[in-house]
Amino acid sequence: MTSTVYTRADSLSVASPRRRRVLVVARIARILDYVFGLLYALLLVRLVLDFLSARPSAGFVQIVRGVTDPFYAPFKGIVGTGSIEGAPVVWPLVVAIVGYMLLHAGIRGALRLVR
Secondary structure, eight states: OOOOOOOHHHHSOTTOHHHHHHHHHHHHHHHHHHHHHHHHHHHHHHHHHHHTTOOTTSHHHHHHHHHHHHHHGGGTTSSOOEEETTEEEOHHHHHHHHHHHHHHHHHHHHHHHHO
């Protein structure tokens, strides 16, 4: 007699609704991670530009600010802006990044429940 070992993949046939749901949720999670990754990158670029006191009239700075303003706006004025050894630190921008990280983690957690 031979023993057959069943794995989780065996229990999810290609046509099963559960398998399709798992694949859809996985795809949504990847897209979500990509979008939040772009948002993190743009907000971090803005933070670095502010830290380096980049000229607001520079084209690249204007583009970054234009793209990130809608995401930064809810956090403006939430805390004061300070400085570390003379370099400006935009604390509301740091709070925004942390806030979006928490939102991202919450959405990912909810997607895990759907699986």
